Amino acid sequence: MRSILLILAISVILMPPQQAPPATEVYLATLDPSAGVTSWMNISNSPGYDNQPSFLPDSSAILFSSNRDGK
Numbered sequence: 001m002r003s004i005l006l007i008l009a010i011s012v013i014l015m016p017p018q019q020a021p022p023a024t025e026v027y028l029a030t031l032d033p034s035a036g037v038t039s040w041m042n043i044s045n046s047p048g049y050d051n052q053p054s055f056l057p058d059s060s061a062i063l064f065s066s067n068r069d070g071k
């Protein structure tokens with residue numbers, strides 16, 4: 001039992017510190033089947049993490065996760 005606890009303690013000590021997620025943005029684009037992407041815009045526009053966009057079922061809004069001011 002002591003050896004298992006020692007291994008766990010060493011593992012925790014040797015683990016690298018967690019890093020902040022990379023800066024990402026969420027874009028909204030207009031797609032035309034014949035012309036491809038015709039326009040696009042950054043809808044999150046913030047430093048830090050913005051990701052995982054999802055449309056509401058009625059297409060009235062887009063939701064995404066965001067890290068604003070480290071929160």
